[in-house]
Amino acid sequence: MHSTLSEPAAHRAPITPQLLARLPKVDLHMHLAGTLRPATLAAFAGRHALALPRPVESLYTYRDFYDFIDVLRLGARAVRSAGEFERMAYEAVEDASRSGARHVEMSFNPQYYLPAGVPYRVQLEGLVAGVQAAMRDFDCSALLIAALDRGLPMDSARQAMDDIVGRRHELVVGVGLDGPEREGPPAQMAPLFQRAGRAGLKRTAHVCEDNQTLQEAPPSNVDDCIELMGCDRLDHGYNLLADADGVRRARDRGVYFCACGITSVARNRERRLRSLRAMVDAGLPVTLNTDDPAMFHTDIAHTYATVLDGCGWGWDEARAFSLAGVQACWLDDAARRDLRERFERELDALQGELAGQTER
Numbered sequence: 001m002h003s004t005l006s007e008p009a010a011h012r013a014p015i016t017p018q019l020l021a022r023l024p025k026v027d028l029h030m031h032l033a034g035t036l037r038p039a040t041l042a043a044f045a046g047r048h049a050l051a052l053p054r055p056v057e058s059l060y061t062y063r064d065f066y067d068f069i070d071v072l073r074l075g076a077r078a079v080r081s082a083g084e085f086e087r088m089a090y091e092a093v094e095d096a097s098r099s100g101a102r103h104v105e106m107s108f109n110p111q112y113y114l115p116a117g118v119p120y121r122v123q124l125e126g127l128v129a130g131v132q133a134a135m136r137d138f139d140c141s142a143l144l145i146a147a148l149d150r151g152l153p154m155d156s157a158r159q160a161m162d163d164i165v166g167r168r169h170e171l172v173v174g175v176g177l178d179g180p181e182r183e184g185p186p187a188q189m190a191p192l193f194q195r196a197g198r199a200g201l202k203r204t205a206h207v208c209e210d211n212q213t214l215q216e217a218p219p220s221n222v223d224d225c226i227e228l229m230g231c232d233r234l235d236h237g238y239n240l241l242a243d244a245d246g247v248r249r250a251r252d253r254g255v256y257f258c259a260c261g262i263t264s265v266a267r268n269r270e271r272r273l274r275s276l277r278a279m280v281d282a283g284l285p286v287t288l289n290t291d292d293p294a295m296f297h298t299d300i301a302h303t304y305a306t307v308l309d310g311c312g313w314g315w316d317e318a319r320a321f322s323l324a325g326v327q328a329c330w331l332d333d334a335a336r337r338d339l340r341e342r343f344e345r346e347l348d349a350l351q352g353e354l355a356g357q358t359e360r
């Protein structure tokens with residue numbers, strides 16, 4: 001089929017859930033704690049005599065953002081043995097792969113598990129085993145990101161960074177920063193992040209998240225994450241839209257924003273979609289990701305469907321997001337190039353199919 005004929009036809013084709021499941025995708029902003037299947041969390045909680053706040057069927061239905069954080073913290077207390085970390089990581093890759101993810105970068109918070117007496121060594125051992133087993137069983141590669149929570153004491157952050165830098169593993173490719181931004185400006189983490197950078201780790205941080213006000217998460221935090229913390233990419237970024245100069249600076253730097261289409265609180269979803277659209281319209285490099293897929297009742301195919309439908313986007317945008325994910329990922333150069341070639345082949349094949357359907 002001639003490409004000049006097939007391309008416009010592909011643009012008119014409906015973007016169905018079946019198509020999006022087959023679209024090759026990358027997920028770069030996914031918290032392992034938020035990937036726990038409800039049944040897995042219930043099983044772990046039962047094993048450690050932790051009470052669930054409500055029945056397992058409604059465990060992931062939240063009153064508000066802070067109720068969601070409570071459930072996330074329950075998950076943190078419930079994962080303790082290397083075997084449990086292994087199962088968490090394995091199931092996360094399995095679920096991602098089922099929705100057409102070919103590569104994922106999953107973050108975990110070492111600080112969450114230390115109070116229950118689970119050392120970093122045990123966390124790492126389990127997570128690495130789970131990722132390696134999943135990569136053998138599923139058509140999806142995976143890397144790990146060790147994240148600090150800005151809501152926890154600085155002593156705990158320093159301890160975690162000692163572990164992260166002291167026990168390097170090739171699968172732990174970078175560090176992240178999450179937790180409510182109101183708890184402190186990115187600058188306070190700059191020395192720890194610079195240390196991670198000297199150790200050869202990539203850096204990302206949650207910034208300008210829209211569950212925080214402009215005072216709590218000001219656009220200037222994006223500059224600080226890049227200039228003071230040395231971030232290679234950023235998570236979220238919506239509040240940056242309030243500052244046109246900040247948007248221009250971010251666009252000039254070309255740092256990717258790993259945004260998410262689904263939020264913990266349903267009433268914020270329309271606003272999230274408007275922000276995503278505005279970020280893309282402003283020319284910011286944006287990737288689509290799930291954040292906490294199990295806990296938000298989503299997966300990467302559903303996230304694509306929600307965003308494309310909500311923003312009135314079609315095939316061109318689906319293809320662009322798919323390739324942006326590859327571009328922003330932290331695989332080494334050779335692996336990223338291979339992944340990109342694979343994605344382009346699969347995207348071309350899908351596009352040809354779409355064009356055929358439209359012409360019939």
Ligand SMILES: [Zn+2]
Nearest residue numbers: 178206235291
């Ligand atoms: Zn997140």
